Structure formats: structure tokens, C-alpha cells
Amino acid sequence: MSKFAEPMARLIDELKKLPGVGSKSAQRYAFHILRASDEDAALLADAIREIKQALRLCSVCNNITDVDPCVYCSSPTRNQRVVCVVEEPTNIAALEKGHNYSGGYHVLHGTLSPIHGIGPEHLRIANLVARVEQHAVDEVILATNPTVEGEATAVYLARLLKSSGVRLTRIATGIPAGSDIEYADEVTLQRAMEGRREM
Amino acid sequence: MRAADGTIHEMALKSSEAVVLRTYPLREADLLVTLFTRAEGKVRGVAKSAKRSRKRFGGALEPLTCVRAYWQDRAGNELARLDSCDVLLSPLASAMDYARAVALAHVAEMLDELLPDREPNDSVFRLAWGVLQALDFPAAAGTGAPEKSSEIWIPVTYFDLWTMRLLGYLPSLEECIECGEPLAGKPAYFHALRDGLVCATHRRIASSEMTVESRALAAEMFRNPVNHFSPERLPTSRLADLRKFLMQIIHRHLDRTLQTSAQLEKLD
Ligand SMILES: [Zn+2]
Ligand SMILES: [Zn+2]
Numbered sequence: 001m002s003k004f005a006e007p008m009a010r011l012i013d014e015l016k017k018l019p020g021v022g023s024k025s026a027q028r029y030a031f032h033i034l035r036a037s038d039e040d041a042a043l044l045a046d047a048i049r050e051i052k053q054a055l056r057l058c059s060v061c062n063n064i065t066d067v068d069p070c071v072y073c074s075s076p077t078r079n080q081r082v083v084c085v086v087e088e089p090t091n092i093a094a095l096e097k098g099h100n101y102s103g104g105y106h107v108l109h110g111t112l113s114p115i116h117g118i119g120p121e122h123l124r125i126a127n128l129v130a131r132v133e134q135h136a137v138d139e140v141i142l143a144t145n146p147t148v149e150g151e152a153t154a155v156y157l158a159r160l161l162k163s164s165g166v167r168l169t170r171i172a173t174g175i176p177a178g179s180d181i182e183y184a185d186e187v188t189l190q191r192a193m194e195g196r197r198e199m
Numbered sequence: 200m201r202a203a204d205g206t207i208h209e210m211a212l213k214s215s216e217a218v219v220l221r222t223y224p225l226r227e228a229d230l231l232v233t234l235f236t237r238a239e240g241k242v243r244g245v246a247k248s249a250k251r252s253r254k255r256f257g258g259a260l261e262p263l264t265c266v267r268a269y270w271q272d273r274a275g276n277e278l279a280r281l282d283s284c285d286v287l288l289s290p291l292a293s294a295m296d297y298a299r300a301v302a303l304a305h306v307a308e309m310l311d312e313l314l315p316d317r318e319p320n321d322s323v324f325r326l327a328w329g330v331l332q333a334l335d336f337p338a339a340a341g342t343g344a345p346e347k348s349s350e351i352w353i354p355v356t357y358f359d360l361w362t363m364r365l366l367g368y369l370p371s372l373e374e375c376i377e378c379g380e381p382l383a384g385k386p387a388y389f390h391a392l393r394d395g396l397v398c399a400t401h402r403r404i405a406s407s408e409m410t411v412e413s414r415a416l417a418a419e420m421f422r423n424p425v426n427h428f429s430p431e432r433l434p435t436s437r438l439a440d441l442r443k444f445l446m447q448i449i450h451r452h453l454d455r456t457l458q459t460s461a462q463l464e465k466l467d
């Protein structure tokens with residue numbers, strides 16, 4: 001027997017599925033929602049319903065969007081012949097903070113991850129390959145993370161796209177700006193040395 | 200830890216060579232790290248703020264990094280507090296591709312699944328250390344990628360074979376387990392439901408054959424270090440029969456399949 005009325009127990013169970021939410025927090029949120037005005041509770045419920053109904057993946061780049069193609073793919077001021085490949089939709093926001101990239105994107109929604117059973121057949125790459133094969137792209141920037149899985153994914157994509165003749169580049173890795181060489185780890189230092197450039 | 204006289208004793212800082220097996224995000228900013236240490240076997244610990252700030256650990260917690268790890272045990276808590284890691288060999292220091300990523304993940308999954316917590320095993324540690332060096336490939340000039348697809352098969356099979364032997368799971372590959380007849384130079388078969396090899400007389404339906412070539416290479420692997428074998432020694436079967444035999448033993452032992460063994464056999 002649950003110590004809560006059935007609708008309450010159900011809400012708690014659903015909230016517990018959220019990342020970082022344990023039983024205690026789920027109960028707190030559930031009681032907060034119970035005490036909230038009918039209007040606030042309805043707004044929350046609508047927002048949740050809407051996110052599933054209105055949002056989908058951009059058919060060009062796989063970004064999460066409410067319009068297809070997404071704002072990046074339909075922007076006339078962005079250079080659609082350059083495509084930056086990222087692991088997750090949230091990476092786009094991070095790259096946009098830089099204010100110096102104005103090309104298009106491609107979102108993989110993950111990386112090759114042998115330990116999780118994710119192989120090349122699970123990656124969202126068909127529309128990227130199609131864009132390259134239709135000669136719609138001059139340069140593919142591989143901006144997956146500099147981790148084992150991110151590197152493996154970048155190398156896999158580079159081999160896959162090589163025969164098309166498209167320009168393939170990998171984002172640089174090295175010492176973060178504004179930091180101190182003293183604090184950089186061995187791997188980062190090695191890569192920074194490899195990636196040095198003429199001055 | 201608070202002693203009887205009221206003074207607080209810090210738990211001693213421990214240190215050992217270690218291989219990072221896996222990391223999982225923990226709460227907002229921390230990482231839960233599984234290490235295979237030489238001194239104490241498999242140790243699980245929390246790396247504080249490792250997820251948010253890369254400053255202290257940098258690339259050192261990337262799976263399959265060989266490190267010198269420093270940690271403190273905590274009274275009444277099976278999770279240690281990971282203090283720092285110095286990188287001795289990073290998988291990111293050399294060329295990475297999908298085949299190599301699968302091979303590395305396979306080594307990590309084997310160690311994580313088959314070894315008990317806090318039980319040192321120096322032979323398995325030295326095996327893993329040697330195989331990780333053998334899976335370190337130089338990059339082709341000017342790129343981060345290997346020249347051709349990684350030559351993973353000998354190190355991976357060597358690791359599987361020796362791990363099974365060191366953990367005591369490997370039956371003799373020399374004779375039929377039914378009649379004891381020596382199998383040298385003769386066909387040998389194995390079956391998903393029983394350990395060991397059998398002769399042609401005792402093979403069951405749905406058995407697989409292990410070639411004379413694979414058995415000879417396995418025997419050689421028992422006598423030599425992993426770096427003794429050049430990639431040209433790899434038979435056209437890529438030793439798939441030997442690995443299948445070994446994986447069947449693991450699957451019977453764990454009662455499930457390894458995520459990475461299927462990934463390995465799907466590589467082309
Ligand atoms: Zn788009
Ligand atoms: Zn027999």
C-alpha cells in the first residue's frame with residue numbers, strides 16, 4: 001500500500017524519472033504542484049504536452065526545433081555550405097556563444113559508444129551523408145568532444161566522407177584561453193604542442 | 200575518522216598504478232569512477248567536481264587511461280574519495296578510430312564485469328597494462344587517425360585468452376574433454392553449452408570448429424608476451440573462432456553477453 005493517494009503516488013513516480021530527482025525531491029515537487037493554483041498546474045501540464053507535440057528534429061540537421069527546417073538551416077545570413085557536426089543539440093548553444101561561427105550544423109544525437117552498444121548503425125548520419133553527396137557542402141567541421149568516443153566518431157565520419165572530396169576539418173584542442181600552462185594535464189599539453197601554428 | 204581521544208585522523212592517502220575502467224556522472228558535478236588498481240584491485244571512488252571542472256583531472260579520467268591514482272578510503276563508505284590522477288598513458292595520445300575504441304571498451308568491460316571489488320590481481324593487472332600498450336597505435340602524419348583500420352585483433356584475443364586463463368576459467372585446449380584424445384593437428388569443436396573442446400567423434404549438433412591455426416596461435420600466446428606478435432601473423436579468420444569460444448565461456452559464467460563482444464565481431 002502506498003502512503004499517498006493514487007494520483008499523488010503516480011505524479012511522484014513520474015517526477016522520480018527526472019535526472020537528479022530522488023524520492024524526497026519528487027514528493028516536494030508533487031506537494032508544490034498540489035498546492036499551486038489550478039492555472040499554474042495547467043500551465044505546467046500544457047508546457048510538458050507541448051514540448052512533445054510541437055518539437056521535433058530538423059529534417060536537415062537533426063537539431064530540436066518547432067519549425068522545419070530549423071532557424072539555423074533556414075537562415076539566409078548563415079553559410080549553409082559549411083557544416084559543423086556536434087554530438088548534442090545543446091552543443092549548438094555552446095558554439096553560438098562564440099559569435100564567430102555562422103555556418104550550418106549537424107547534430108548526431110550521441111557518439112559511437114561501444115560500451116553502451118552504440119555502433120555506426122545507430123548514429124544519425126544519413127542526412128549528413130546525403131547533404132555531402134548532393135554537393136551541398138564545401139566543408140565539414142568535426143566538432144565532437146575530444147574524448148575517446150568523440151575522437152572515434154570524428155575519425156569514423158572523416159573516413160566515411162573522405163571519398164566525396166569535401167573539405168574535412170577537426171576543431172583544435174589545447175590550453176583553454178585565460179588559463180595557465182601549469183594547470184594543464186599531460187594529454188592536453190601534448191595536443192596543444194601537436195596543434196601549434198606558425199606565427 | 201574521530202578517535203577515542205577526540206582527535207580527527209585523516210584516512211591515509213593511498214596511491215597505485217591504475218587503469219580507469221568506467222565513469223558515471225554523479226549528482227551535478229561529480230564523477231563516479233571505477234579504477235582497476237594494481238595495489239587493491241577494483242576500487243570505486245568519487246572524483247569531486249570532475250564533471251564540471253576539468254582542471255584537476257583533465258583527460259585523466261577518460262576510460263582506459265593508465266594513471267597513477269591517489270585516493271582516500273572513507274570510514275563506513277565503500278566509495279573512496281579520488282584525490283588526483285597522473286596520466287601515464289592516455290588512449291587519446293595516439294590515433295583513435297572506431298575499431299580501437301571498441302577494443303579499448305572491450306578491455307574495460309571485461310575487467311569491470313569479471314573482477315571482484317577490492318581484490319588485487321597482479322597478473323591480470325600486468326596483462327591489462329601490456330595489452331593497453333599494444334593497443335596504442337601511432338597516428339598517420341598530420342592527422343589524428345591511424346593509417347589504416349587499427350590492428351586490434353591480436354591484442355584483443357591475447358587479452359581475452361589470458362584473462363580466462365588467469366581467472367581459472369579456461370579448460371585445456373589440447374585434448375577432447377569427453378575422451379581425452381589429444382587434438383593436436385586434428386579438427387576440434389566447441390559448443391555453447393559446455394566448456395572445452397571435443398574431437399570429431401564427440402561433437403554435438405550446432406557445434407563450431409576451432410581451426411588448427413587458431414589453436415596453434417593460442418598455444419604460442421601462452422608462451423610469449425603480446426608484443427611478440429606482428430599483425431602479419433593474424434590468420435584470415437582474425438581468430439574469430441577462438442574469441443567465440445572464449446566469449447561463450449564468459450557468457451556461461453556471467454549468464455549474459457558482453458556489450459562489446461557483439462560490437463567487436465561486427466567490425467569489418
Ligand atoms: Zn536544421
Ligand atoms: Zn573425444
